Amino acid sequence: MRWLLLSLLLFCSTAFADTVKVVFHLDEADRQTAKTIRQINNQLNVDPTTKITIVASGNGLEIFEKGYTNAKGEEYAPQLAELKKRGVVFEACTYSMGVRGINKEQMLENISYVPSGSGRISELQFKEHYVYFKP
Numbered sequence: 001m002r003w004l005l006l007s008l009l010l011f012c013s014t015a016f017a018d019t020v021k022v023v024f025h026l027d028e029a030d031r032q033t034a035k036t037i038r039q040i041n042n043q044l045n046v047d048p049t050t051k052i053t054i055v056a057s058g059n060g061l062e063i064f065e066k067g068y069t070n071a072k073g074e075e076y077a078p079q080l081a082e083l084k085k086r087g088v089v090f091e092a093c094t095y096s097m098g099v100r101g102i103n104k105e106q107m108l109e110n111i112s113y114v115p116s117g118s119g120r121i122s123e124l125q126f127k128e129h130y131v132y133f134k135p
Contacts, residue, residue: 021051021130023121026060030070033063035135037079044086052083053124057093057117061100064092064107077108084110093117 024040026032036054043050054063062068069075084090091112097103104113114120124130 023130027058029062053089057096
């Protein structure tokens with residue numbers, strides 16, 4: 001009995017010692033991009049092992065479009081490239097792309113595509129235990 005309790009305690013302690021995983025949801029690129037990049041860099045500076053995925057849908061897709069600049073004319077592609085080097089995963093909602101008339105050739109390289117942004121976020125939260133964050 002004691003062995004069973006010790007095994008259960010060990011299992012629980014290692015289960016909660018798993019890597020921190022965060023999914024950032026972007027649906028408004030102009031309003032969310034600078035804050036998202038800053039928050040991701042802060043998290044990776046504190047804990048470089050954090051697994052981070054950005055899921056973009058709706059107007060948030062602009063962050064992954066080639067040549068995208070915000071209202072101030074700032075381009076984010078170089079900062080996104082740095083995040084990619086740090087292991088951040090970028091995923092774009094193909095449903096939103098279709099609605100907005102965007103094709104994959106208009107997107108930056110190294111973008112993964114998912115059929116539904118909300119479906120992917122739900123999957124990451126439920127199946128892979130990601131924390132949801134919407135800046």
